[in-house]
Amino acid sequence: GGGGSGGGGGSAVAAAPPLRRYRLRDGCWVLCALLVCFADGASDLWLAAHYYVRGQRWWFGLTLLFVLLPSLVVQMLSFRWFVYDFAAAAAAGSTKDSDGGTKDSARGARGCCRLCVWLLQGLIHLLQLGQVWRYLRTLYLGLQSRWQAEHRRRHFYWRMMFESADINMLRLLETFLKSAPQLVLQLSIMVQQNSIEPLQGFSASASLVSLAWMIASYQKVLRDSREDKMPMSYKGAVVQILWHLFTIAARAIAFALFASVFQLYFGIFIVTHWCIMTFWIIQGETDFCMSKWEEIIYNMVVGIIYIFCWFNVKEGRSRYRMGIYYIITLSENAALTILWFLYYDRKTTSDFDALILVCVVSSSFALGIFFMFIYYCLLHPNGPMFSPREGGCIFRQRPVPVPGSPVDAVTSPPRSLPRTTGGERDGAPGERDSCVPVFQVRPCAPPAPAARTPRTEGPVIRIDLPRKKYPAWDAHFIDRRLRKTILALEYASPTTPRLQYRTPGAPHELLEYETTV
Numbered sequence: 001g002g003g004g005s006g007g008g009g010g011s012a013v014a015a016a017p018p019l020r021r022y023r024l025r026d027g028c029w030v031l032c033a034l035l036v037c038f039a040d041g042a043s044d045l046w047l048a049a050h051y052y053v054r055g056q057r058w059w060f061g062l063t064l065l066f067v068l069l070p071s072l073v074v075q076m077l078s079f080r081w082f083v084y085d086f087a088a089a090a091a092a093g094s095t096k097d098s099d100g101g102t103k104d105s106a107r108g109a110r111g112c113c114r115l116c117v118w119l120l121q122g123l124i125h126l127l128q129l130g131q132v133w134r135y136l137r138t139l140y141l142g143l144q145s146r147w148q149a150e151h152r153r154r155h156f157y158w159r160m161m162f163e164s165a166d167i168n169m170l171r172l173l174e175t176f177l178k179s180a181p182q183l184v185l186q187l188s189i190m191v192q193q194n195s196i197e198p199l200q201g202f203s204a205s206a207s208l209v210s211l212a213w214m215i216a217s218y219q220k221v222l223r224d225s226r227e228d229k230m231p232m233s234y235k236g237a238v239v240q241i242l243w244h245l246f247t248i249a250a251r252a253i254a255f256a257l258f259a260s261v262f263q264l265y266f267g268i269f270i271v272t273h274w275c276i277m278t279f280w281i282i283q284g285e286t287d288f289c290m291s292k293w294e295e296i297i298y299n300m301v302v303g304i305i306y307i308f309c310w311f312n313v314k315e316g317r318s319r320y321r322m323g324i325y326y327i328i329t330l331s332e333n334a335a336l337t338i339l340w341f342l343y344y345d346r347k348t349t350s351d352f353d354a355l356i357l358v359c360v361v362s363s364s365f366a367l368g369i370f371f372m373f374i375y376y377c378l379l380h381p382n383g384p385m386f387s388p389r390e391g392g393c394i395f396r397q398r399p400v401p402v403p404g405s406p407v408d409a410v411t412s413p414p415r416s417l418p419r420t421t422g423g424e425r426d427g428a429p430g431e432r433d434s435c436v437p438v439f440q441v442r443p444c445a446p447p448a449p450a451a452r453t454p455r456t457e458g459p460v461i462r463i464d465l466p467r468k469k470y471p472a473w474d475a476h477f478i479d480r481r482l483r484k485t486i487l488a489l490e491y492a493s494p495t496t497p498r499l500q501y502r503t504p505g506a507p508h509e510l511l512e513y514e515t516t517v
Helices: 023-053 056-102 103-128 129-146 150-193 196-225 234-260 263-284 292-308 319-343 351-379 478-489 507-511
Strands: 409-410 439-442 461-468 498-502
Touching: 023 056, 023 129, 023 150, 023 196, 023 498, 056 103, 056 129, 056 439, 103 129, 150 234, 196 234, 234 263, 234 292, 263 292, 263 319, 263 439, 319 351, 319 461, 439 498
Parallel strands: 461 498
Antiparallel strands: 409 498, 439 461
């Protein structure tokens, strides 16, 4: 159900859904994610040092490059987000000071503390520990949401969800820029050497687990951060990990086999596949970033993800697009494996070992598809695929709006503000990069018409946008504009700000909104 609209007597204010409590299993999930992050990075650095000691400088350089370059990119992005969020908190603190008449000495002490925070965060990110800090902060905020008084739990819970969304998106970007090429590189070295060293196997396994873990973890946090969506269970998350683990493993092994014989053609294949996937994503008209250059970078990064696995970036039914993608992936895996089998070096690899590798590729992909069907048929958050209730989650029809229902809904702050495209903008012109405000914040709700119940829930963020369906890849940059307002209002209000979206199909309601897109 969307947004929790309801209430009797034509009321436009919906009752707040119960707050999801932070549980022990949530903390264990964060600790496991931190362990996977440590294992992935440490094994790669250890393997790079191993290559250097043995004098294999070429493998040492490539292994170290795939560790440092993605880490630098992610650390810079993480520090940029810290600067934005810290500036928002500082602005909220200065607003509170001006209202409360804080003394100059207290302001000076607060300024000194802010300088220390800047220096600490700069040192943390310089040491490439930004993700570790964010994981620990997520755990701290989650525990605080359990230990605080009732009126403070929601505040800490949503701050925890914001931080969890940040670290999951940063780790997802890092895994596909670092772990994915590292996995292919180490598998190619194993095939060329016709042997598997324990350290190589551990590094490749850590990279594979990191990839599968982060895809499932990111999908889980997207659902958990929205109160209008059913959360993903940990059983579903584990099955998603197995689904992506086996499909990515088959893909990576096929890549490694082909690259061990056709190095040049493998590079051409990867670039060609990436260009085709990026063009496919652009054709889907994604619109999730604040500027056109960020949108281009976003499409290029998702194109890298599509080299290895499926990742939904467009709303609506995805089973056709997912089916097309896996048909293409199956054909490519089969072609790459067959070409390697026809031209591999018989002197270093026996026919029996070659047949085993071919069977490993095919069986791993089949297992991944099997777990995918398990997830959609039994463990999908919306219900089983073939459930008789409303046709199942995949074939469920959108409910028809009931005449006379409330024209808008107030919900607790979700993690993101999905953007609109095409006709949903109601013909409003303007560039994507323009600085026109998307929403306006009021200290209290406007006078309500006679047919509505007055709002008494504190600050309301009124958004002149219809609430879209849940996207797979969230509007993370737009979310920061909304997040800044939510966190700032919580300094001045004892209650958590509420969100109010415009309902499509109610043109008369536009008179109540003072913002346009």
